[in-house]
Amino acid sequence: MRLAGKRAVVTGGRQGIGRAIVDRFVAEGATVLTCGRGDRPEGLDAAVGWQALDVADAGAVEAFAAATGPIDILVNNAGVQVEKTVADSTDADWDLVMGTNARGVFHMCRALIPRLSQGGSIINIGSISGHVADPCMALYNASKAFVHGLTRSIAVDHGPHIRCNAICPGWIETGMLEAGFDLADDPAAARRDALARHAMRRFGQPSDVAAMALWLASDEAGFATGQLFTVDGGLTAASPLNPGLF
Secondary structure, three states: OOOOOOEEEEEOOOOHHHHHHHHHHHHOOOEEEEEEOOOOOOOOOOOOEEEEOOOOOHHHHHHHHHHHOOEEEEEEOOOOOOOOOOOOOOHHHHHHHHHHHHHHHHHHHHHHHHHEEEEEEEEEEOOHHHOOOOOOOHHHHHHHHHHHHHHHHHHHHHOOOEEEEEEEEOOEOOHHHHHHHOOOOOHHHHHHHHHHOOOOOOOEOHHHHHHHHHHHHOHHHOOOOOOEEEEOOOHHHOOOOOHHHO
């Protein structure tokens, strides 16, 4: 029970990585409040609080933070992607992706930093796409690079009161992964090639990211701040050569 007695807020807890983090935190003793667009999702643990919230809305985030009160852990997981190049992206695409992935993280941090306990932990969900560009994901790539920079700034400006780190997942088995493969001329071949590029020969699971989030939220990570922790099964460790051909 590494989070016993701690109070956590997790954005985007409806499904995927966010839901896995919520479930893991509850299992480790935390009191968890999660949020997202729409009604409470089915199957969410009865002990978990749910609040409908658009993190891109500054006023709504401030009201949410005021009602939430003091917390120990903030996980900024809410995110969206649009599969387009810069030339094809519209202003509406910009508002959607940057609104949630960049401005939303900023809003949550600004509103909840004053409410974090001494030694509290912020965990931002970045991406390897903030380091290396996935094709046809221009706005998503840029939004995650913003998250990485903001993470470092918060750690520097607000330590030692709080810690702030980012997790940079690689290719995790969620709907976002499938949307990326759908862009390929041959999605099945693209999937096979991608698997061969992973040292672990598998894609990640939301639980893999949740395990890292648990450590960063716990007192065991008390000297870790301002860091970007890559969880990608060895994908970005390899050269461009496909190891499956050797």
